[in-house]
Amino acid sequence: EMEAYIRGLIPNLAQLRDMPTAFVQMYCRIAAHKFFFFCDPHRR
Structure with missing residues (x-):
């Protein structure tokens, strides 16, 4: 879901x-991974 959201932002x-x-x-x-x-508060 996050990847799709980011993909939608790219044109803007x-x-x-x-x-x-x-x-x-x-x-x-x-x-998305970053x-x-x-x-994550524990940076895992």
């Missing part, structure tokens, strides 16, 4: 708008 973010489509899936996966990592 100027820095990411022109990202090659080959990188979009990996970018969304990494961004988001959940920083939300």
Whole structure:
């Protein structure tokens, strides 16, 4: 769900708008993992 949310934001973010489509899936996966990592108080 988080990956889909991030994918939906990409067209609205100027820095990411022109990202090659080959990188979009990996970018969304990494961004979702980082988001959940920083939300975890124990940083697991």
